[in-house]
Amino acid sequence: MRVIIAELKQESNTFAPLTTVEDFNGFHLLYGHDVIEKLQGTNSEIAGFLNVLKAKGHEAIPMMAAFAVSGGPLTAEAYKFLTERLYSGIRSAGKIDGVLLALHGAMVSVGESDADGAIIEKVREIVGSDVPIMVTMDLHANITKKKIKNATTISGFRTCPHIDLIETGERAARMLCGILEGTSNPTMAWQKVPMVTPACKQIDFKPGSYRDLLQETISLDLRGAIDSSAFTVQPWLDIPELGYGAIVITENNLSLAKELTSQLAQKMWELRSDLIDISLLTPSQAIEIALKKSSGPVVMSDLADGTGAGSPGDSSAVLAALVAAKPNKRCLVSVCDPEVALLAASVGVGAEISTSIGAKRSFEFCTPTQITATVIRSGVEHFRFTQKGYNGMRVEMGLCAVLEIGEIRVLVTSLPAFTTDPEFYRCVGLEPSTAQIVVVKSHAQFQDSYDAIASEIIFLDTPGMSSDNVAELPFTKIDRPLYPWDLDLVFDARVAL
Ligand SMILES: [Zn+2]
Numbered sequence: 001m002r003v004i005i006a007e008l009k010q011e012s013n014t015f016a017p018l019t020t021v022e023d024f025n026g027f028h029l030l031y032g033h034d035v036i037e038k039l040q041g042t043n044s045e046i047a048g049f050l051n052v053l054k055a056k057g058h059e060a061i062p063m064m065a066a067f068a069v070s071g072g073p074l075t076a077e078a079y080k081f082l083t084e085r086l087y088s089g090i091r092s093a094g095k096i097d098g099v100l101l102a103l104h105g106a107m108v109s110v111g112e113s114d115a116d117g118a119i120i121e122k123v124r125e126i127v128g129s130d131v132p133i134m135v136t137m138d139l140h141a142n143i144t145k146k147k148i149k150n151a152t153t154i155s156g157f158r159t160c161p162h163i164d165l166i167e168t169g170e171r172a173a174r175m176l177c178g179i180l181e182g183t184s185n186p187t188m189a190w191q192k193v194p195m196v197t198p199a200c201k202q203i204d205f206k207p208g209s210y211r212d213l214l215q216e217t218i219s220l221d222l223r224g225a226i227d228s229s230a231f232t233v234q235p236w237l238d239i240p241e242l243g244y245g246a247i248v249i250t251e252n253n254l255s256l257a258k259e260l261t262s263q264l265a266q267k268m269w270e271l272r273s274d275l276i277d278i279s280l281l282t283p284s285q286a287i288e289i290a291l292k293k294s295s296g297p298v299v300m301s302d303l304a305d306g307t308g309a310g311s312p313g314d315s316s317a318v319l320a321a322l323v324a325a326k327p328n329k330r331c332l333v334s335v336c337d338p339e340v341a342l343l344a345a346s347v348g349v350g351a352e353i354s355t356s357i358g359a360k361r362s363f364e365f366c367t368p369t370q371i372t373a374t375v376i377r378s379g380v381e382h383f384r385f386t387q388k389g390y391n392g393m394r395v396e397m398g399l400c401a402v403l404e405i406g407e408i409r410v411l412v413t414s415l416p417a418f419t420t421d422p423e424f425y426r427c428v429g430l431e432p433s434t435a436q437i438v439v440v441k442s443h444a445q446f447q448d449s450y451d452a453i454a455s456e457i458i459f460l461d462t463p464g465m466s467s468d469n470v471a472e473l474p475f476t477k478i479d480r481p482l483y484p485w486d487l488d489l490v491f492d493a494r495v496a497l
Helices: 033-039 045-056 076-091 115-127 145-150 165-180 209-222 254-270 283-292 317-325 338-347
Strands: 002-009 028-031 059-067 098-103 133-137 153-156 186-193 225-231 244-251 298-301 331-336 352-357 369-384 394-405 408-413 437-440 456-459
Touching: 002 033, 002 045, 002 076, 028 033, 033 045, 033 059, 045 059, 045 098, 045 165, 059 076, 076 115, 098 115, 098 165, 115 133, 115 145, 133 165, 153 165, 153 186, 153 225, 153 244, 165 186, 165 225, 186 254, 209 225, 209 254, 225 254, 244 254, 283 298, 283 317, 283 437, 283 456, 317 331, 317 369, 317 408, 317 437, 338 352, 338 369, 338 394, 338 408, 369 408
Parallel strands: 002 059, 002 098, 098 133, 133 153, 298 437, 298 456, 331 408, 331 437
Antiparallel strands: 028 059, 186 244, 225 244, 352 369, 369 394, 394 408
16 A cells, blocks of 8 residues: 655744744755655654554655744745645655645644644545545644544644654554554544643643643543544644644544543543643742752743744843842853854854844844853854654754853854753753753753753743743634633533533
């Protein structure tokens, strides 16, 4: 059997500046056989597809693999360019028996609030109603009617931070092979739950409500599901149909699929008040606590500027608080600011610069900071993830500089790189484990690696477009009522089904 495999992933934050095709180069943009060459054996959905297809003796036809760092919606040009490559590839692939698509599920483009839904709809139109289309998504996907209508099945990650990309790809591919071999008829039910919750609480490696919820999907497998997913949607999507989504797939049993979906949806709703219960400190409060501690590092999450959540990573709010605190212990902080990186390169290592830094792209939310600093390193930098989630994947940081302000070390990048892995600092000679304060711009993913070295983790209340004070962001297009905007909302999953 001949199976199309493709990936087109980006997590959009509708409050963030637009994403272009060039932004995909920060992770990868591959076509044809390069998809297999570069992604085989990595922790990716594509690698999961390949494992199963190979084991079952089916032919994988690689179309494209496009993955960009989280950011604003795709420009109309970027969306058209990428999707046309995908559609024309499928049209010219000859007779095909199945499609495996790795999407994010929370991608938006200018003019298309449900970009993933539109992609599945178009692929369905091209391949026809008889060809199965199995889709994988990030668990932060926003499930919509259009996605459900056009996909045969949708499977989501079951971990957060996400470490099960390959397994998710394998789950989808196994269901496809069951159909192709005539041994299975996966039957999907779904339900929306009118709630949105902060991202920093969405971690599953510590006990708590969120872990309980993800464990529920695994326990559904023991109660008759062949696949199930809790889509706990990322909150920075000012679009219609925003909310949690539950999906359960059974072996040819729609009533059981509906019953189990209702149970999963009810579990989501019951946990809602705990899932929004977070405590955030101001940067100065957090710095005061950290500097009094005898042991470090205290890892502070400037989550409102989270690069994994679509923010540009260019807020200097925490840097400003650090400069004001005049710390006598080592502090590591980063700001994405290509102009300052260029300035540092032009004056060279050892020179002093006085400049305004930050808020070049997030100026509607943040303000720049005036600094005087010494350039102690300058050059083009990259690192590879050592975390389980994207292990081995190369991350481009562009032209960078390390600036010294007393005990503060400022890593200035030109690209909004993920800050979740200690390698982000180590690759420029800065060691997080011996610092007193380490600032990351991440809600959940950083806890996977920093938990082992942090003496304490503090979530900050800072300005930015990926704030976890979601009810304070300027939403205008979401459907209401929606929790937590409407705290008195009554919902019963069993009745809603
Ligand atoms: Zn995610």
